Amino acid sequence: MRIILVGFGVVGQNLAKLLLSRADDIYVRYGMKPRLVATVDSKGVAINQSGLDLQRLLEVKRLYGTVAAYHDDGKYLGEQDTDALEDSKRSRYRVDDIIREIDAEVLVEATPTNLNDGEPGLSNITNAIKHGRNVVTVNKGPLALAMPSLLELAEYNGVMLRFSGTVGGGTPILEFAKHCLKGDRILSFKGILNGTTNYILSMMECGLTFDEALADAKSKGYAEADPRLDIDGFDAAAKLVIMANWIMGMKVTMKDVIFKGIKDVSLEDILEAKEHGKVIKLIASCDESRRLRVEPMSIDKNEPLCVNGTLNAVTFTSEHSGELTVIGKGAGGMETASAILRDLIEVREAMSKGLNRN
């Protein structure tokens, strides 16, 4: 299986590490030999149609900060000079070319999430699908903004679009809902889908103010320098959109979610809830009427959903099996890379059956 990997940050590099360390085992268990034939980062590209040397690729990235410095028997598309790097149009053009021209079965899209216009992920995914490539993405932006049409485009082109790592990091929340409850029906669900806000709320529970908790989250690397996507509920809303489309068969995007972040949650609110055995959590929910909401809610301390720290949790209400909860780490480079591998195996299995399903 030949793979074009676009985006070589923490998740991309962990994918390379995972493919490197597990190559033999993956072949034995799944009959699959995944090869990265092209890897693109923000500064350039490394290409080898027989498969990049992953050890060297990781080394080059570590030493030079870009895969563009990768040399492999001369099969190297050239270092880009600084001027060229500044020329974003040219850079854009090159990624398009690579997706179109390099022979590969799958595009793995791992560029950073952008919830404004979904780029560059949206163009990358669209191009790949149009050129008959299956797509595995960990980028929430394109899905949050255009999931119904992307799924349709993939179906029309007979390829698969998979995105396990977009919700719950390595925790197989989407798989659980889709594959584990055959014959049953999910009526509604609610979840803690954002680790950063859950960490902040957990620390406020211990007596810190919002600002202190945020500062603590930043110092531990749980919050971005600009944490608004988390704090204001955008990240949770994006994940909710993905779950609603995939699990409930809805056709929705970000604009269909009513959402509110945690900025207005005061320490007093939290301590008052605590007195009644409750805690305030940022809950993303799809109710029985299929209304989509992200908002701070007080829930019972003893509910399985009530997890602390950076954990994610989702409770599904099923028609026959009652409430079912899945809990796990919601982020992490290796965790998310393992979700990509899961998707690649699924793509491989569908290919070997001669069917591409969405």
Place this chain on the structure above:
Amino acid sequence: MRIILVGFGVVGQNLAKLLLSRADDIYVRYGMKPRLVATVDSKGVAINQSGLDLQRLLEVKRLYGTVAAYHDDGKYLGEQDTDALEDSKRSRYRVDDIIREIDAEVLVEATPTNLNDGEPGLSNITNAIKHGRNVVTVNKGPLALAMPSLLELAEYNGVMLRFSGTVGGGTPILEFAKHCLKGDRILSFKGILNGTTNYILSMMECGLTFDEALADAKSKGYAEADPRLDIDGFDAAAKLVIMANWIMGMKVTMKDVIFKGIKDVSLEDILEAKEHGKVIKLIASCDESRRLRVEPMSIDKNEPLCVNGTLNAVTFTSEHSGELTVIGKGAGGMETASAILRDLIEVREAMSKGLNRN
């Protein structure tokens, strides 16, 4: 899909209700028309090769306490008189005959769990497999005592053996571990697998003594008149055996589990643990060295595994995705029936692909 159902207690009757209420939907979603062609209870049998009328079957059971009173266009194997019912050998013989002679693709085994010799479930399952029938069982006995050889027998005969409902009731714990973590590896797991003991320990946490908590569990229907299978850890050990074989690929039976029940847990132990933010739970575990144990252990109150009441929970430690926890109701007639339906759909899907896999 023609089904022989042996055992028509709470779970069996809920399966009939489920097939009745969901018939159209199951056909639309899975292309499957499940028909009960024979249903056996402890007092007799109802047979119709075109499919029993489920409404009538449930009504007859309710009115007469046995399916033997079912009449359906004369296709009825006769009421058994009281003498005949006493003749257990004859009754035994008849079940064997039915499994052998009635045309069906699947046996659903729902007789009560017997952890001494696994009967009558063990004979029913063995007979069905030998006669080329797929088997779906919710009976833990045969698996706890002979799972490795039963799986081998099924493989040798080219049929499927499925048992989703034996662990976690309707909660798809086995499916989660088997299907949701492709590409990853489960290194160990630990779980609360018995709702009765978890309820008793939860009540002791609230200040009741063991005897008071047990009496309360009995009054609420959470504990059997003879609760030893739960209290002494047999039930949890049986489920642990099933998980070890299925998830970890081990070849083990009850004799490979070291287990200890909750009888010696005192209120003092629990209150002392409580002072340190801990709770005592009956934990079934498979560690990294693949040692299987069931024993009361104190765990942190904030662990996702720490569920109260009759809930079940399992935490899997995976190589790449960290700790993943699944929580749900561990029992219940309809919940367990929904697990049977899940297995039937899987059998159907394998049949339609022309492959029977274990």
